[in-house]
Amino acid sequence: AQKITQTQPGMFVQEKEAVTLDCTYDTSDQSYGLFWYKQPSSGEMIFLIYQGSYDEQNATEGRYSLNFQKARKSANLVISASQLGDSAMYFCAMREGRGNTPLVFGKGTRLSVIA
């Protein structure tokens, strides 16, 4: 079974609108971390936001927020007030257990922001 599932291969959003990118995960660990990365066409992976499994509040970083629903094992990324520069691939990733173990990535969602 896949550890990270991103069901939306591609998404379109109008500039200035909000968009939600879906991510579900599968783990039996009680301690884990969830990450979202942005990958522009240049290829570099840019860290956006992190949510720990024990964090009670949803993480927020500027225009990015993570809608964490632990019981449903979902960690959706919400981007508010979309900008043209948000057009990129977005990857959800998980780290299982404690410590800095390697990340497991989903297949990604390509977001296109339309003017």
Added chain:
Amino acid sequence: EAGVTQSPTHLIKTRGQQATLRCSPISGHTSVYWYQQALGLGLQFLLWYDEGEERNRGNFPPRFSGRQFPNYSSELNVNALELEDSALYLCASSLNREISYEQYFGPGTRLTVT
């Protein structure tokens, strides 16, 4: 503060040759990770080094190997190159802390095998 650096940016090799990719982590980071991103796919974990030791490896054949130097920089070697090794190879670094901590990625090396 300088980010993670990788060299070379692009590398073209022929089947059967060997490729060497290099990575310098952010200053103070002791963990280095290597990931492979084949065209149209997500990232697949290759190797993890910390304090000079290999901590874990992904589901890749032994011809993928590497090492970490005393200054925490790292090298990824791919022997007997195959066409399907063509991919973007991303290196990431992180602090070695018990709490989960984000990984910072370099710009990648694009390897093309012909």
